[in-house]
Amino acid sequence: MSVDGQPAAPALPEFSEALLDTSLPVPSGVVGPDGKPAPKRFTVYRNNVVVSLVEAIEQTFPAVQRMIGEDYFKALAREFVVEKPPKSPVLMWYGAEFPAFLETFEPLAAYPYLADVARVEWNWLQAYHAEDAMPLSPEELAEVAPDALGNMTFKIHPAAIVVESAWPILSFVAVNRFLPDDDMAIDLKDAQSVLITRPDLDVELMLLRPGGALFLEQLRSGSTLGQAAEAASVGVENFDLSGVLTDFLSAGVFRTLAS
């Protein structure tokens, strides 16, 4: 007991360190009703912290969870939580580092596509919570005179994002998250880049055509339609500008148009 009126020694640093590091002893001065040290009681807090954070990771990455199995995922998420606990109390923002963690997790080195699958799931969540905005309609673009089209620039919709990959990540996410009963064959040599958008409330995933990722990146950085199309054509055989533009308009990639 401290003497009333005297500040006591800070208890929280020791308490917080022992929450995630189970090799540390139960903090001193933590007692049960008999005034004796209470290790099992302290374990309740340790469990609450780890279990609730593991659940947060499970909720954000259900396709990865299904691919490696619930038990393995739980053990993996536990390691991640202890190594990279959240910094913000807003848990919808927790897990940004999970894809990179998967990439360097040695025991899963034989499954190099898992990190990109996790990137799709992470960005799905970002799109889900992104700012609301009405996407540019195809009609608005159709009003532009054909000879002025090449000089147009676009403001990109706040939910639109691309995940590029050398692996069939859209198929993996589709089968393991959205169509679990589908037994579609997945070809590991099928490199897929995924466009993620949210034109209204529902997040949409779409396979990007070749060059589409670079095209969007160029437009995002302020290039005109003409400049972006030219950049995307480099290194891509038959860059399909009209196909990509149709895809982008139907998926809600653009927010507004400027000349």
Added chain:
Amino acid sequence: MTHSFATETSRNDRVSPQLPARAGAGLKGEHVLQILETRPDIGFFEVHAENYMGAGGVPHRQLEAIRRDYPISLHGVGLSIGAERPLDTDHLQRLKSLNERYEPGLFSEHLAWSTHDTTYFNDLLPVPYDEATLSRVCDHIDGVQETLGRRMLLENPSTYIAFEQSSMTELEFLKRIVERTGCGLLLDVNNVHVSCVNHERSAEDYLDAFPMAAVGELHLGGHAPDEDDAGRPLLIDAHDRAVDDAVWRLYERVVDKWGPLPTLVEWDNDVPAWPVLLAEADAADSILARRGKEEARLVG
């Protein structure tokens, strides 16, 4: 997935933000469509502020639709008022924005900490009841009330351990916070039961001595039974099941003695179908209504 709530016109332009002295339920995403379709007769909905801190999308669209027809109570779970570090000003600003956007009838947070240094632990961790902590907690509450421009309610915790360094009781600690900051209290009756069993105290004595004049809301919820190191009962504040009979009895004791207050039923884990949660709220409502009728009879 269809979002029928997005375009639906509503009964009221916007209901009053004030919470009635009735039962409400914790709002869960999986229940929202059913709630908007069936428009249950319920006093209010309470939401965890941190679930609405994204920029847009489904959560806000749903909460706007709920808010058009019901008062809401905004309940923070991540501000870490008991922490040693200063309040997170970014987080406080996010709470301020939500308060302005949704005009909740009440704003409440916990007597607990959840962040230390830069780590957020996602649990409501206990504080020692000593002078240094009291002074820090009061400073933090002052900061919250100044920033939000409103009185907040502070919730009594459920705890599993005590700190040897504590120099006063939880009740004394809470009373002094109220005196110094002018904040109100959220009396969580389940937390009272959980903490009193865990610390081998009388819940009835605790409730009888609680500073009820400061209480603006009651909470009810379920807990999970366990055992401590010595095999003594240890109750866990799990919010994963129906309200326990012992907690209902304590709740009736509070309502009988002090009259009806807005009462929330919490069910955050193993969330049941909406009718099950609504039935729990209805059970609280009938206790409140019984007491309300008695009051009317006495006055009449």
